[in-house]
Amino acid sequence: MAVNQLKRLDTRKVMTGKDGRLFVTNKAGAGLLLAEVEQFVFTANFTNVTRQGVGTIQTQSIPASIAYTLTFTETVVRDDVLVTEMLDSIKNGFVPFFDFQGALSRFDGQESRVVLRECIPDGSVNLMNVVPGEILKREWTFAVNDVPEWLKTLTA
Numbered sequence: 117m118a119v120n121q122l123k124r125l126d127t128r129k130v131m132t133g134k135d136g137r138l139f140v141t142n143k144a145g146a147g148l149l150l151a152e153v154e155q156f157v158f159t160a161n162f163t164n165v166t167r168q169g170v171g172t173i174q175t176q177s178i179p180a181s182i183a184y185t186l187t188f189t190e191t192v193v194r195d196d197v198l199v200t201e202m203l204d205s206i207k208n209g210f211v212p213f214f215d216f217q218g219a220l221s222r223f224d225g226q227e228s229r230v231v232l233r234e235c236i237p238d239g240s241v242n243l244m245n246v247v248p249g250e251i252l253k254r255e256w257t258f259a260v261n262d263v264p265e266w267l268k269t270l271t272a
Contacts, residue, residue, distance in 0.1 A: 129272070131220055138188060140197060141215040148197060154253070156188035158218055158230065158264075184260035186216060186232055192252035199254075202237060211236055214258065222270065229268040234261035 138156045139147040161184075164177035190198075198214070205212035214235045220228040235258035242255045 126272075129222060129224070131222060135220050135222065137219045137221070139217040139219070141217075142197065143201065147217060150188075150190065150197070152191045152193040154189045154191055156186065156218065158232065158260075159185050159187075161185065184232070184264060185238070186218075186235060186256075186258040186260055188256050190254050190256065192254055198256070199243065202241070213261070216258070217267075220270070226270050227268045228270045229266070231265045231267060232258075232260045232262075233265070235259065236261060 133155065136156070138150045138153045140150055142148050160182055162179065163181045163183070165180045166175050166177055168175045201212050201214075213233075216232040216235055218230050218232070238257045238259040240255075241257075242253075244252075245254070246252060
């Protein structure tokens with residue numbers, strides 16, 4: 117087992133939510149910063165098949181599938197990027213695909229960046245959720261239909 121060579125944690129490299137950004141690619145192919153996004157989560161969900169051989173008490177797990185999901189909450193500022201494209205596409209008989217990029221940027225110039233392609237809306241899409249006296253927000257969930265591509269990763 118390798119020993120951690122770091123004597124202590126360099127707290128300058130600890131990242132917070134202010135270091136993250138989410139972009140969506142518009143119809144023209146330009147990446148737009150979704151500055152109205154308050155938070156986003158990109159997850160991988162692994163599914164395994166369990167087997168138990170004859171004569172053994174121990175079960176084993178065999179990888180069966182993986183699903184990726186992007187969820188985020190946006191403050192309602194505009195409809196012209198996601199909502200309009202989604203509703204226009206549905207009017208034309210299909211559900212649109214979106215491409216997203218999630219980025220984390222550190223003070224020293226290092227960046228973590230992942231591309232999520234062929235994302236489709238999944239589950240309920242909160243088109244209007246009005247509560248008097250509250251900031252209006254939309255919740256989005258997207259199924260990611262292509263293997264994520266890491267363009268950049270952070271190093272210690």
